[in-house]
Amino acid sequence: MRKITNLFIIVCLTVLLVPSMVSAVGLGISPSVVEVDTLVRGMQFEKEVMLSRSEASEALSFAVKGEGDIAQWVSTEFGDSFTIPAGQQRFPVTVYVKVPEDAANGEYSGNVRFNAQPGEAREGSGNDVAVLVSAVLQLSLTVTGEQVMDYDVAALEIPALEEGWPLQLVMKIDNQGNVAALPSKVEIEFWDKFKETKIDSTVIGDLSDAEPVGSFSEGEVIVSVEHGLEIGQYWAMVKVYEGTEMIYEDEVIFDVVALGSIDKNAELKNVRLSNNKPAEGELVEVFADVANVDAGHFVGKLMVKVMRDGKLDQMIEGEQFTLPAGSERTVSVILTPEKIGQYELDVFVAYAGKETPHEKLSFVIGLEGAATYVYGAVALAVVLILALIFILIKVMRKTKSAPVMKESMGEPMSKSKKAGKK
Structure with missing residues (x-):
């Protein structure tokens, strides 16, 4: 009887666990094997892999781990963990392999393992057991001292x-x-x-x-x-x-x-300086990300209008660049602020007879000390004014109290004189 009872319990547990195991099945990776035989020391290469799953009703988190000879060489664009959002079955991940400078010539192998993390059991689901699954990218690498053009x-x-x-x-x-x-x-x-x-x-x-x-x-x-x-x-x-x-x-x-027949539209974004607090005569590089959001290629230039203390200082024209349809690139120009002042930069890209919306940047050269001096002078002036006001108040109080004392002293004398006359 006890054996029958135990067998019944095992069958029931198996039935309950099947949904959990089935929901975990269906995780794949493509490609699953990458072979590179022309690596050199110090270089980095990247490979995009595609994770896919058959069940996408919920978000699925992953932990990334390197294994084998190259465990310390590998990383991903998301670091050591990421999450595939609910509803997304295919998810691209870029894997980076950085060959150490001191790596010896030879063959290396290892894996990048993507471990799916078990989520919390849903309330009322009755499934408290999760099955850990993973996708594995196998790497076979050869480090050589030769440069290969291929x-x-x-x-x-x-x-x-x-x-x-x-x-x-x-x-x-x-x-x-x-x-x-x-x-x-x-x-x-x-x-x-x-x-x-x-x-x-x-x-x-x-x-x-x-x-x-x-x-x-x-x-x-x-x-x-x-x-x-x-x-x-x-x-x-x-x-x-x-x-x-x-x-x-x-x-x-x-x-x-014909001229003007092709739509061309560029977006200027993430305009920035290499140094937000440059010194007098120090080189400053202005960076900007430019995106081509239309169907036609265009040729453009990064332009920077430099104003110093409200007056035009210089107009800087960057090198000509070509931007294919749907692509993006970073461009830059260099300026050297040689005089003290407040600098305002008007940044835009000129392309195909048009200009992108203008972006503004600003910085100050050599006015920090002057500002400190001004602030100190203002503070000293405020202190002196307060001291003067305090002195004036005291003087006014003394001035007001003097006639009152005279009147209070003079009244009895006048009364005594009147009394003497009577």
Whole structure:
């Protein structure tokens, strides 16, 4: 009888625990394995992984832990913990691997483990048992002392442009090397829309103004190309080189449209100074984040109007930059305040014949001591005025009391004189 009772209890507990176990199942990670064999000491690479779960009715918290040879090398954009909000099944996480400066050449392995944290049992649910599950990213790394240039041009495009503006050649690059990727030369031939007549050609042999794509990452290299094309549709025959080797070739169709036809809108945000309290003659860098929130690429410049004590001191024009549609970047200019005064900065970006809303910054050069002196002088003046008022009050009180005493002393004398006469 006791055995039957125990068996019945075990069956009941199993039935009660099944919902908890089922709710915990369904956690995945993609990719689950990352292999990199060209790391160098001191470098950092990043990889985005996607966590997914089958049940998303509640928020789910995770603790992140490094394991193996590289336990101290790994981190995430969220630190060592984060939470997937309720209702979200897929959640991207960027994993960083920082190779120590003193790491020896060789092979390393380890894991990044994402442990789901059991939440509190819901009141009245009857489930007090939680099942701990985790997703594991396996890392296989090789540290070498060699620099490896290894990248592919995945695609080319030339967005529509307005007449009179440089065209933007956009190269999508997948960089698997451990150094930044930037092609060394681009050749372009321009043909009419029927590919019957060659109109022009150009060679860009210096791409140093373009932003390279970082190691172990994907990105875009944007090259600004001057041209004399009129409104119309054209073909561009493009060849891309690394050194003397042609690594990519493609034909791209694009349009030149009338000026003002393409919407361009930029946002200026997070305007800031490298030093909010600079000294006289000290360099100050003005930073700003610029976002392209529309469909067209644009070329812009960061502008800073510098006012000192209410008068125009200088107008600073930053370097020209190109911003692809939907992207964001940080730009900056440097100024050197050489005179004492109150500085007011009017910051904006000029682009496509327009300006972003202006942002204001301010700082003071060399007036701290003067301000202290002024405050001290004011305080001393206040003390002197109070002392003078106090003295005047005392004098006025003495002045008022003197006639009263004379009258009080004189009245009895007059009465005595009158009494003597009688």
